[in-house]
Amino acid sequence: MNYIFAFLILSSVIIGAYTGRLQEVVNSIFTSSALAVQVAIGLIGIMGFWLGVVKIAEKSGLIFLFSKLISPFLRLIFNELPKNSSAFSNIALNISANALGLTNAATPFGINAMKDLKKESKENNDTATNSMCMFLAMNTAGFQLVPAAVLGILVVSGAKNPTEIIIPTFIVTLSAFIFAIFTSKIFAKFWKERAK
Amino acid sequence: MREFLSLLSIWILPVIISFIIIYGVIKKVPCYETFVEGAKNGLFVSIKILPYLVAIIVSVSMFRASGAIELLSEKLFGILAHIKVPAETLPLMLTRSLSGSATLGIFSDIVNSTGADSYAAKLSAVITGSSETTFYVLAVYFGAIGIKKIKYALIVGLLADLFGIFAAIFVCRYFFT
Numbered sequence: 001m002n003y004i005f006a007f008l009i010l011s012s013v014i015i016g017a018y019t020g021r022l023q024e025v026v027n028s029i030f031t032s033s034a035l036a037v038q039v040a041i042g043l044i045g046i047m048g049f050w051l052g053v054v055k056i057a058e059k060s061g062l063i064f065l066f067s068k069l070i071s072p073f074l075r076l077i078f079n080e081l082p083k084n085s086s087a088f089s090n091i092a093l094n095i096s097a098n099a100l101g102l103t104n105a106a107t108p109f110g111i112n113a114m115k116d117l118k119k120e121s122k123e124n125n126d127t128a129t130n131s132m133c134m135f136l137a138m139n140t141a142g143f144q145l146v147p148a149a150v151l152g153i154l155v156v157s158g159a160k161n162p163t164e165i166i167i168p169t170f171i172v173t174l175s176a177f178i179f180a181i182f183t184s185k186i187f188a189k190f191w192k193e194r195a196k
Numbered sequence: 197m198r199e200f201l202s203l204l205s206i207w208i209l210p211v212i213i214s215f216i217i218i219y220g221v222i223k224k225v226p227c228y229e230t231f232v233e234g235a236k237n238g239l240f241v242s243i244k245i246l247p248y249l250v251a252i253i254v255s256v257s258m259f260r261a262s263g264a265i266e267l268l269s270e271k272l273f274g275i276l277a278h279i280k281v282p283a284e285t286l287p288l289m290l291t292r293s294l295s296g297s298a299t300l301g302i303f304s305d306i307v308n309s310t311g312a313d314s315y316a317a318k319l320s321a322v323i324t325g326s327s328e329t330t331f332y333v334l335a336v337y338f339g340a341i342g343i344k345k346i347k348y349a350l351i352v353g354l355l356a357d358l359f360g361i362f363a364a365i366f367v368c369r370y371f372f373t
Contacts (some may be wrong), residue, residue, distance in 0.1 A: 004291070004298075008255035016262035024261040032257035032305075039304045040246040050240025055234025057216045058222040077356040098328075099283040118341045126344040133349040136337055140353035141360070142328025143198055146209065150325040153304045157311035165321045167205040168367045173326035176360035182356055 042156030043149065050148040054100050063100070067092030077181055078131050087116035091135060098139070101148045111137060130188040134181070141180040142175050198371065199201070245297050250300025256287065260309065281365055282316035283308070288323055293357045296329040318372045324362045330357055 016025035057063055070090045081087060090113035097106035113135060121129045128136075147169055154162035207240035220227045276283055284306050292299045303324040310316040338346060 001328065003250060004294075005255055008259045010256070012258040012264060014262075015264045015267065019263040019267075021261060021263050021298050025258050028257040028261035029254055032254045034259075034306075035308060036253040036301070039253070039308075040242050040249050043242040043245075044239050046238075047241050048235035050233035051237045051241070052211055052231035052233075053216055056220040056225055056227055056230045058234075059230050059300050060216075062216060062219045070358045091245055107336065110337055113335050114341045126342060128338065128343045128345060128347045128349055132338075132343065133352065136334060137352040137356060139333045140328050140330040141356045142326060144325065144328075146212065147321075147325030149300060150303065152323040153300070153307055154255075154312055154317070154321060155305070157307045157312040157317075158255040159307075159317070161206075162206045162312075163209055164371075165318060165325065165344065166201060166208055167201045168318075168364075168371045169322045172363045173324055175363050176356050178324060179359045180352060180356035182333045183352045184348075185288055187352055191348055194322035195297040 006084070031112040039153060043152045046152035047148060048153060050101065050146065057100065058084055058097075058102070063093065065097045066099075070095065078134060080129070080131050081117075081120055085120055087113050087114060087120065087131070090116055095138065095143065099143055101143045101144055101146050110135075128183075130191075131148050134184040137180040137184045138177065141177040142173060143177040145170065201371070208225050245300060248295075248297030249301045249304065253300045253305050254306045256302055257309075260305075279365065280286065280369060282310070282314075282319065284316045285320045286296065288320050290363050292323060292327040292361075293330040293354060295334060296327075299324050299327060299329075315368070315372055319364060321369045322368055323361060326364060330354060 004023055012025055013022070016022040023041060054195070059115060067089065071088050074088050074091055075083060078085075078088070078091070090109050094106050094109035107150075114132065117132050117135065118125075120131070122129075146166065150169070152160050154165070217227060270309070276286065288299060288302045288306065291302060303320050306320045307317045330350070334346065334350060334353065338349070
């Protein structure tokens with residue numbers, strides 16, 4: 001990220017000088033920094049609303065209920081773990097919180113899940129197990145029901161119908177999630193055979 | 197099918213919100229107070245990403261103002277135009293695995309420069325909304341339990357990211373063109 005940032009600024013000065021648009025480059029610093037503040041301030045409202053609603057879901061135990069619903073699927077996916085492992089509830093809570101866009105609440109669950117997975121680990125302490133890789137892949141695929149920040153930015157910028165992106169996003173995120181699970185399974189098999 | 201899914205897009209948010217509220221009322225959660233308690237975090241979340249937004253939006257706008265994107269899009273992005281992918285979305289695809297805040301910054305820059313109802317804005321909304329920062333997740337989760345040999349975790353994460361981008365292009369063509 002450091003190199004990308006430096007590259008963007010330096011190259012825009014050089015290219016601006018080359019194309020004779022240096023004035024526009026300088027102007028864009030002022031207009032765009034004001035724009036950045038405008039976007040962030042606009043986000044406060046919608047993020048606040050969504051985090052408020054989700055807090056109710058958290059307190060009422062709805063997230064817990066949701067995580068119970070998905071745990072049978074988890075047992076199927078993480079078949080290397082003992083059936084009563086405490087990792088399951090943490091994984092389920094992590095995925096449920098992520099699905100609602102509660103990234104900050106999801107991270108502690110995720111870290112607890114990883115710690116549980118480490119307890120079940122039969123390998124060296126600094127080596128990832130298949131279950132860990134699977135859990136990580138599920139997280140990086142970023143399964144999300146409501147992309148609150150994205151909706152917020154569209155609303156702030158005056159989109160006519162911002163919620164129309166919800167279903168397309170859901171389809172993409174769900175298929176990437178399923179793809180991640182299958183790829184992990186395939187890699188888990190391939191890696192084992194290579195090790196032999 | 198497309199009309200039905202568009203209708204679903206409109207309904208899903210009110211349904212989820214109502215469901216959460218009804219369930220909260222049934223479980224006797226003090227809805228108003230709990231809402232306010234959670235909403236406070238909206239302020240912190242937004243303020244926390246402000247510096248990132250400034251860094252990214254300013255540097256990307258400078259880059260665009262210099263005419264660099266036109267120079268590049270003419271030469272390099274002929275293929276992208278061929279599969280109807282707006283050239284503006286390329287930086288987004290490159291950063292989405294690296295930094296969530298940067299992706300959000302580039303996304304808002306695209307929305308502001310191409311208009312909130314443009315195809316580029318919609319495609320990048322789907323890409324941004326469906327992504328999670330692979331490198332960040334890897335660093336936080338494996339860092340927390342001291343994993344150094346990550347095996348195939350990164351490869352699978354990046355493959356899933358790549359798959360997500362293609363899926364987004366495909367799905368958006370179906371919905372928005």
